[in-house]
Amino acid sequence: MCGIFGVLNYKKGNPVDLDLLKQSTRLMTHRGPDDEGYYTDDKCGVGLGHRRLTIIDIETGKQPMSNVDQSHWIVFNGEIYNFQELKKYLASKGHKFLTKSDTEVLLAAYAEFGEEMTKKLNGIFAFAIWDKSKNKFFIARDHFGVKPLYYYFDSNVFVFSSEYKAIINYTKIERVINAEALFLCLNFRHTPAPLTLMQDIKKLYPGHSMSLMNGKLSISKYLDFNHILNSKKGGNYKEELKYNFELAVKRQMISDVPIGISLSGGIDSGAILATMTKIGGKVHAFTVGFEGNDSNKNEIKQAKVNAQFYGAEFNYELISENDYLDNMNKYIWHIEEPVGNESALAYYFVSRLANSKVKVLLNGQGADELFGGYQRYSGVYYSDRIRIPNSFLRATQNLVGSLRLKSQLDKIIELNEQSTLLSKISAICSILSPELRINLLNERMQSLNNSSIIQGEAKHVLEGIHGGQLVEKLLYFDMFTLLSENLLLSEDKMSMAASIEARVPFLDIELVNYVLGIPINQKIKYFNRKHILKKMCSDYFPKEMVYQKKRGFNNPMAIWINGILGKEINDLTHSRDSISQNYLNIKSVDKLVLQHKNGVSNNLRILFLIYSLEKWNNIFIKQ
Numbered sequence: 169m170c171g172i173f174g175v176l177n178y179k180k181g182n183p184v185d186l187d188l189l190k191q192s193t194r195l196m197t198h199r200g201p202d203d204e205g206y207y208t209d210d211k212c213g214v215g216l217g218h219r220r221l222t223i224i225d226i227e228t229g230k231q232p233m234s235n236v237d238q239s240h241w242i243v244f245n246g247e248i249y250n251f252q253e254l255k256k257y258l259a260s261k262g263h264k265f266l267t268k269s270d271t272e273v274l275l276a277a278y279a280e281f282g283e284e285m286t287k288k289l290n291g292i293f294a295f296a297i298w299d300k301s302k303n304k305f306f307i308a309r310d311h312f313g314v315k316p317l318y319y320y321f322d323s324n325v326f327v328f329s330s331e332y333k334a335i336i337n338y339t340k341i342e343r344v345i346n347a348e349a350l351f352l353c354l355n356f357r358h359t360p361a362p363l364t365l366m367q368d369i370k371k372l373y374p375g376h377s378m379s380l381m382n383g384k385l386s387i388s389k390y391l392d393f394n395h396i397l398n399s400k401k402g403g404n405y406k407e408e409l410k411y412n413f414e415l416a417v418k419r420q421m422i423s424d425v426p427i428g429i430s431l432s433g434g435i436d437s438g439a440i441l442a443t444m445t446k447i448g449g450k451v452h453a454f455t456v457g458f459e460g461n462d463s464n465k466n467e468i469k470q471a472k473v474n475a476q477f478y479g480a481e482f483n484y485e486l487i488s489e490n491d492y493l494d495n496m497n498k499y500i501w502h503i504e505e506p507v508g509n510e511s512a513l514a515y516y517f518v519s520r521l522a523n524s525k526v527k528v529l530l531n532g533q534g535a536d537e538l539f540g541g542y543q544r545y546s547g548v549y550y551s552d553r554i555r556i557p558n559s560f561l562r563a564t565q566n567l568v569g570s571l572r573l574k575s576q577l578d579k580i581i582e583l584n585e586q587s588t589l590l591s592k593i594s595a596i597c598s599i600l601s602p603e604l605r606i607n608l609l610n611e612r613m614q615s616l617n618n619s620s621i622i623q624g625e626a627k628h629v630l631e632g633i634h635g636g637q638l639v640e641k642l643l644y645f646d647m648f649t650l651l652s653e654n655l656l657l658s659e660d661k662m663s664m665a666a667s668i669e670a671r672v673p674f675l676d677i678e679l680v681n682y683v684l685g686i687p688i689n690q691k692i693k694y695f696n697r698k699h700i701l702k703k704m705c706s707d708y709f710p711k712e713m714v715y716q717k718k719r720g721f722n723n724p725m726a727i728w729i730n731g732i733l734g735k736e737i738n739d740l741t742h743s744r745d746s747i748s749q750n751y752l753n754i755k756s757v758d759k760l761v762l763q764h765k766n767g768v769s770n771n772l773r774i775l776f777l778i779y780s781l782e783k784w785n786n787i788f789i790k791q
Contacts, residue, residue, distance in 0.1 A: 171196030177213030184215030193217030229269035246293035313374030313652035357508030358653035400685040416676035427528035428452035433470025436532025442708035508777035512658035519666035534674035740782035
């Protein structure tokens with residue numbers, strides 16, 4: 169994995185400030201501690217910077233890299249898993265290769281296919297190609313946004329980077345909060361592309377490319393799954409899935425350095441471990457748990473059982489509340505985009521633990537969105553078939569004591585009140601109820617509180633997707649929102665903070681193409697979520713291990729909020745220049761804290777998000 173940075177002074181063609189280029193690129197040294205490289209063209213006003221974490225072709229894979237006649241230059245962050253097959257094809261077309269790297273294959277693919285090259289790639293990537301012959305930048309981001317790509321574009325200059333702190337450093341732009349992005353972040357727990365919380369900085373959509381030529385920036389989508397969704401009728405789904413899954417893991421084990429696995433106690437990473445062991449022998453496995461939460465200690469226990477089952481070398485660490493709080497500023501500085509994911513920091517601890525033994529970690533991210541793993545999927549699946557009157561649901565709420573169940577019933581009630589697909593998806597995925605949306609936002613933000621802005625995210629993601637049930641639309645929506653903008657973003661930023669490359673076999677594009685075609689009744693069956701995946705995993709583990717209760721990277725944050733963390737939240741939200749004071753209703757924020765403390769409602773998600781936003785405000789805006 170790497171950090172990429174680039175500049176084009178397209179208006180006047182002024183030479184790029186090399187010292188500033190280096191300074192900005194070096195802010196991402198953690199993404200590539202092994203090497204750095206730079207390229208400038210004073211006549212064109214172009215500058216490229218690269219920080220390298222050496223994974224493939226350690227000796228000759230240095231970047232920025234050019235083709236033989238130096239008409240094309242590239243900076244690339246990621247891995248292309250099918251580069252050997254592509255290289256063989258391109259060589260048959262007369263392309264010559266001087267290195268063993270996938271970077272050089274990208275250059276040849278651009279020369280052969282032009283912008284259509286993205287449709288040939290299986291990998292995780294963000295790259296920029298400077299086509300000197302056309303005075304043109306071509307930039308692309310992988311299918312699901314595993315690798316980040318930010319950019320700034322005004323009337324004089326275009327700047328892009330793997331992390332936007334480098335763009336801020338280079339451009340010296342005014343640090344202003346994007347109010348619409350903040351509103352969407354509060355609703356969805358992430359900031360949807362192309363927005364970021366920083367007013368003048370945007371990010372490229374997953375599965376999209378863009379080109380800049382003659383001062384014109386154009387963005388296009390190269391990813392199209394509509395013809396694949398729910399396309400398979402019959403067949404031996406279990407065996408076909410196993411075949412495609414094992415090929416995906418094998419492709420993603422390509423490396424010239426040691427690799428390991430981020431191992432939980434569940435079946436997703438467990439299946440990857442089983443396949444890694446089958447292909448490559450003994451595996452290094454890493455996991456963390458959190459003090460103060462027995463279920464998380466059990467996560468370590470079950471992960472150890474999984475590791476021992478396949479003879480993996482098991483490494484673990486128990487994280488305390490103080491460990492968590494001591495690393496919060498580092499977490500926010502690295503993640504750059506606050507998300508409502510209180511477990512995001514866990515991946516930093518896993519990667520830090522792994523750093524002394526491996527450079528690459530495979531993990532099970534993406535399986536829940538592909539196979540219907542979250543509890544709400546089965547709720548939506550059956551509520552769409554069996555319409556339960558809201559009067560009955562409200563009566564049931566008065567009888568149950570579980571805050572989690574009360575919250576789930578709230579969502580079903582809200583869902584029943586919606587009449588359109590976009591309003592249903594938005595209601596399911598927003599962590600703010602309509603009532604809380606009104607109470608939480610101050611007058612300054614209320615003008616943004618309308619359905620068109622909230623539903624705009626769903627409209628963009630689902631545009632062109634035809635047919636399918638509500639739950640299938642929800643799975644697809646989550647794949648390009650919750651997964652891309654929250655979970656994968658957190659994973660990339662946190663792993664790279666520890667100079668570790670994170671790979672996601674479940675998001676191998678060929679595997680995804682197969683899984684999306686599997687009918688929904690093979691994914692959710694009799695309230696059994698991930699049905700077909702569990703059938704496959706029964707070949708790897710005993711059934712009692714496969715059908716255990718789902719855990720994941722949780723932590724005792726709900727308890728910590730009532731302690732030291734709660735005091736810090738209060739201090740942050742009540743400071744004069746806080747987001748809570750300037751964009752929210754501080755009385756409503758205080759009420760959320762009090763309700764959570766007294767056990768009236770579980771407000772963990774929104775409180776952690778507000779806490780993260782306030783931390784971000786201190787680090788990125790107030791400075």
